Amino acid sequence: MTTILIFLFTALAFLLNPSESRLSLDFYRQSCPQFSKIIQDTVTNKQITSPTTAAATLRLFLHDCLPNGCDASVLVSSTAFNRAERDHEINLSLPGDGFDVVVRAKTALELACPNTVSCADILAAATRDLVVMLGGPYYNVYLGRRDSRISKSSLIDGHLPKPAMPMSQIIEIFSSKGFTVEEMVALSGAHTIGFSHCKEFTSDIYNYSKSFQYDPQYNPRFAQGLQKACADYRNNPTLSVFNDIMTPNKFDNVYFQNLPKGLGLLKSDHGLFTDPRTRPFVEKFAADEKSFFQAFSQAMQKLSLVGVQTGRRGEIRHRCDQIN
Template identity: 35%
Template sequence: MEKNIAGNLFWIAVLTIVLASATTQAQLQLGFYHRSCPKAESLIREFVQDHIPNAPSLAAALLRMHFHDCFVQGCDGSILLNVTTTTPTNATEKTAPPNLTLRGFDFIDRVKAVVEEECPGVVSCADVVALVARDSVVVTGGPSWNVPTGRRDGTISNATQALNGIPAPFFNFVNLTKSFAKVGLNVTDLVLLSGAHTIGIGHCSSFSKRLYNFTGVGDEDPSLDSEYAANLKKFKCKIPNDNVTFVEMDPGSVRTFDTHYYKLLLKRRGLFQSDAALTTDSNARDFVTNLVNGPPSNFFAAFGLSMEKMGRAHVKTGTQGQIRKHCALINN
């Protein structure tokens, strides 16, 4: 009986995602390039399939890039810009602290070049990022999801907006929900999209305060499992201000897209404060528990729906923005 109730609650939460996504369906469409560049999606998929197996850790980086792009100015490829007319000093999104550890920009440039050769000036960089993120996850054995296309590229990219818009690793639950709500995402989306950390890494600088100086008096975050914290200090983040070393967010399962990340949360072994925050709210914690106890297919399906929903955040369509020839530069 309890399992049936939990299962019903899970699918009610998933239905909420579907209904919320449907309200913005008209903005984008599946197969948008069917006539203008019919090979676009297959060319992108083939490039990802050829190259990601040689650098599987890049899948998490490209997924993170899509996430960071959508949380600032919407999913418009603004994360890729080096300079714009409004930021002549190069203070674009990629220069903001949350984005300094992003990687994969050269990969996106290479994919864009392939598509440009096939169909010059047709496929947006924003769509390239969204499609590459999905295809990279699939190649590593993760879920697939629909990626409606038709996004146009933005011409504004501001470091301050990125700093203020991207959820920080030290956010508590209230701050996380506010941040997600700004781009039309709810608590269910927050829990599901955090599951991307199953294949991610975190730099010591993003969480070392939890290990060495949580409240400013040289203490440790009491919400972090003490044995896990001790191992991190002994084998990984050996000094408080380590800006180089990185840690697997799902140790033991970082190469596999699964629900193991959520199991670690329930054991107080979430790496970031923002991970641990998911267990501080009763509804979010219950959802985490349902994901752990349910089949992986539940997580895969629901994660895909949340990704599709996020991919529609404040998109530019129609005559808005432009189709950039080079993803790092706005068109002259």
């Protein structure tokens, strides 16, 4: 009787959760055996010529997966009849290098194995390989996603954290997707690479209050340096600063070590250290890079499975920026 119940429970779980059950590590072993090599070659060439690619792709992946699942919906361009996700205000600052590396990989894969590999799988695998290239941890990426047939800007609101959000609101966004506070802090460690535009934090470094020129949570010398770096931000909105000023091109735990020193760039960075719910994990990851890498790997693998579409629920786009 027990054996029968176990069999029935397993079968029911398979039926209720087809998304993950149809994914596998070697999904393209027969249909596109060159998949991994093409991804690796593409990201290597792109990262060498454009060193901001890794951070851009990681951010693109997070912005794709958090709102409605890892379905490449953020890659779709708007049309006269539809305002797509990438044109939502929060996505307008997504760097072009992330989109470009996916397009390059898709072009190469279409030549090698036409109409076989989804844009969602390309983005997930490219992100992992780029993180590893910068010294970050390797983690398994299950494959077999399909691309979404829908991309609407109106579906983004409330699903992505903003730099000035209170920590409670950021925690709630991740919690609604099934992530713990520790996993949220680990994913925030993505700020160990990449940059933020000055306009994201100018309210914190210029005329902060009647008492302070800048937010007192900043290290004074750092705040003064930011004021100089961003001085022309009104005339030049592309001005930006590295999220981790110490090791901006290396995936490590220095981002967390910066926060207690007042070297966090965004209000949300400061919040990770000042909020009693997140501070213990900041201190944990700052003290032990291995612990951060392990938590980040697990959180990224979990994120890569959120809202995945498989089989007939999605499609394999011919072009990543257009729904078939």
